[in-house]
Amino acid sequence: MTMTVAVTTVPHILIFPFPAQGHLIPILDFTHYLALRRQLQITILVTPKNLPLLQHLLSRHPSIQPLTLPFPDSPGIPPGVENTKDLPPSSTKSAHVSFMNALSGLRSPLLNWFQTTPSPPSVIISDMFLGWTHHLASDLGIPRIVFSPSAAFALSVIYHLWRNMPQLPENPSESITFPDLPNSPNWIKSQLSPIYRSYVPGDPQSELVKDGFLADIDSWGIAFNSFAGLESKYLEYLKIELGHDRVWAVGPLLSPPSESVASRGGTSSVSVPHLEAWLDTCPDDKVVYVCFGSEAVLTEDQSNKLASGLEKSGVQFVWRVKDVEGGRPSIPEGFEDRVAGRGVVIRGWAPQVMILSHRAVGAFLTHCGWNSVLEGIVAGVPMLAWPMGADQFIDATLLVEELKMAVRVCEGKESVPDSEVVASKLSELMEEDREERKLAKELSLAAKEAVSEGGSSVKDMESLVEQLVQLYSSSD
Numbered sequence: 001m002t003m004t005v006a007v008t009t010v011p012h013i014l015i016f017p018f019p020a021q022g023h024l025i026p027i028l029d030f031t032h033y034l035a036l037r038r039q040l041q042i043t044i045l046v047t048p049k050n051l052p053l054l055q056h057l058l059s060r061h062p063s064i065q066p067l068t069l070p071f072p073d074s075p076g077i078p079p080g081v082e083n084t085k086d087l088p089p090s091s092t093k094s095a096h097v098s099f100m101n102a103l104s105g106l107r108s109p110l111l112n113w114f115q116t117t118p119s120p121p122s123v124i125i126s127d128m129f130l131g132w133t134h135h136l137a138s139d140l141g142i143p144r145i146v147f148s149p150s151a152a153f154a155l156s157v158i159y160h161l162w163r164n165m166p167q168l169p170e171n172p173s174e175s176i177t178f179p180d181l182p183n184s185p186n187w188i189k190s191q192l193s194p195i196y197r198s199y200v201p202g203d204p205q206s207e208l209v210k211d212g213f214l215a216d217i218d219s220w221g222i223a224f225n226s227f228a229g230l231e232s233k234y235l236e237y238l239k240i241e242l243g244h245d246r247v248w249a250v251g252p253l254l255s256p257p258s259e260s261v262a263s264r265g266g267t268s269s270v271s272v273p274h275l276e277a278w279l280d281t282c283p284d285d286k287v288v289y290v291c292f293g294s295e296a297v298l299t300e301d302q303s304n305k306l307a308s309g310l311e312k313s314g315v316q317f318v319w320r321v322k323d324v325e326g327g328r329p330s331i332p333e334g335f336e337d338r339v340a341g342r343g344v345v346i347r348g349w350a351p352q353v354m355i356l357s358h359r360a361v362g363a364f365l366t367h368c369g370w371n372s373v374l375e376g377i378v379a380g381v382p383m384l385a386w387p388m389g390a391d392q393f394i395d396a397t398l399l400v401e402e403l404k405m406a407v408r409v410c411e412g413k414e415s416v417p418d419s420e421v422v423a424s425k426l427s428e429l430m431e432e433d434r435e436e437r438k439l440a441k442e443l444s445l446a447a448k449e450a451v452s453e454g455g456s457s458v459k460d461m462e463s464l465v466e467q468l469v470q471l472y473s474s475s476d
């Protein structure tokens with residue numbers, strides 16, 4: 001265990017990430033921006049195998065102390081696995097539930113650390129999947145702030161579900177409406193949070209998850225990787241729902257400017273200069289980038305149809321295929337030869353932010369994971385939405401129906417797209433005068449403004465830090 005020994009004269013904050021890439025990447029960026037303020041002492045808690053992922057953050061901010069606690073034994077997680085990215089694909093279905101349960105085993109070692117550390121943290125900021133830290137914080141008499149890597153819209157729906165526990169209809173095509181939310185959105189059952197749908201009353205793992213979300217709702221505050229210009233009505237809705245205004249939108253959390261965007265979240269599995277050189281040969285806005293986040297793996301059927309759609313469309317593309325060790329073939333045989341020169345397939349980790357921000361990239365076929373959505377917005381590219389699970393259907397509603405900067409191309413984790421539809425939607429969206437492209441460029445400017453001096457997210461970050469400092473002064 002690494003111990004913090006310094007006696008602090010500034011507020012001491014504990015940051016506790018959830019070990020899944022879609023959660024870690026933004027909370028590490030968030031921690032970087034907190035550290036830049038130099039008004040806080042920061043300790044960040046990880047289990048040993050995740051420590052290397054802190055390398056960039058710690059070398060940039062030597063004052064940040066890592067705290068490593070052993071990963072608790074857990075029946076649902078193979079020995080040696082401490083990050084959802086290292087789970088075999090067959091076990092990723094309930095990965096988040098297993099990890100939420102496993103990590104709650106850190107409660108007692110963490111309590112012990114708090115009780116034996118000189119100047120322990122006066123606030124815990126932890127991922128939305130670590131609701132139990134709210135109870136620990138309450139026992140310690142300190143506040144806990146939720147860090148949300150998901151949208152305020154998505155959490156409005158998810159918190160509504162856990163608070164009200166609505167019975168979901170038997171009929172899979174019957175939609176469920178959320179009349180209390182702005183615009184009364186609706187989705188069918190399979191599009192709602194799989195974690196909520198998997199809840200089994202009385203089952204200890206399910207009860208811990210439910211309790212965790214309710215504890216999030218009761219927490220002192222919540223910080224979103226989002227910005228007011230994107231979803232102010234949901235941020236405002238949450239303030240009313242939560243009964244306080246400690247709801248900060250501090251995003252989009254961009255990679256620190258000094259950090260190579262090519263290594264964000266992982267080391268690129270392709271040569272970045274090579275890829276850049278290829279993109280440099282392409283005209284502006286003519287390449288589509290295809291990626292389904294850090295977790296989703298396509299079935300053979302899905303890959304075949306997508307590949308065929310890409311082929312038929314004639315567009316230039318970069319397709320990131322999730323590498324599955326010893327798993328099924330991920331793209332059809334001969335595909336790469338047939339599209340040589342026109343398309344690039346990346347097996348493994350892609351330098352996503354670099355790709356999206358290249359002038360040649362003009363569209364993004366995405367599963368609508370929130371980080372990808374924000375990265376696409378910053379890059380100003382219109383999107384083709386294929387939501388698959390988690391919060392992605394809600395993000396797709398925001399992109400397609402509200403922001404109108406995306407079109408739907410397929411829906412669902414099990415659905416197989418029609419290759420003709422993929423091809424036509426791709427070539428249509430690549431047209432220059434599409435409204436989606438214009439709106440995407442406008443939103444990109446709004447996103448950049450939010451994180452520039454005087455912007456709404458900078459102000460929210462300042463207000464968050466101010467409140468942390470005030471809390472600390474009042475506890476003296």
Ligand SMILES: O=c1ccn([C@@H]2O[C@H](COP(=O)(O)OP(=O)(O)O[C@H]3O[C@H](CO)[C@@H](O)[C@H](O)[C@H]3O)[C@@H](O)[C@H]2O)c(=O)[nH]1
Nearest residue numbers: 022149150265293294295349350352369370371372390391
């Ligand atoms: O080859 C890759 C693949 C992913 N990424 C990055 O990994 C992150 C992926 O995050 P996201 O797009 O949000 O997708 P998931 O990994 O699927 O994220 C999970 O977590 C998100 C935040 O809660 C949710 O919105 C998603 O639905 C959930 O699946 C992004 O920053 C990507 O840039 C890369 O850099 N290279």
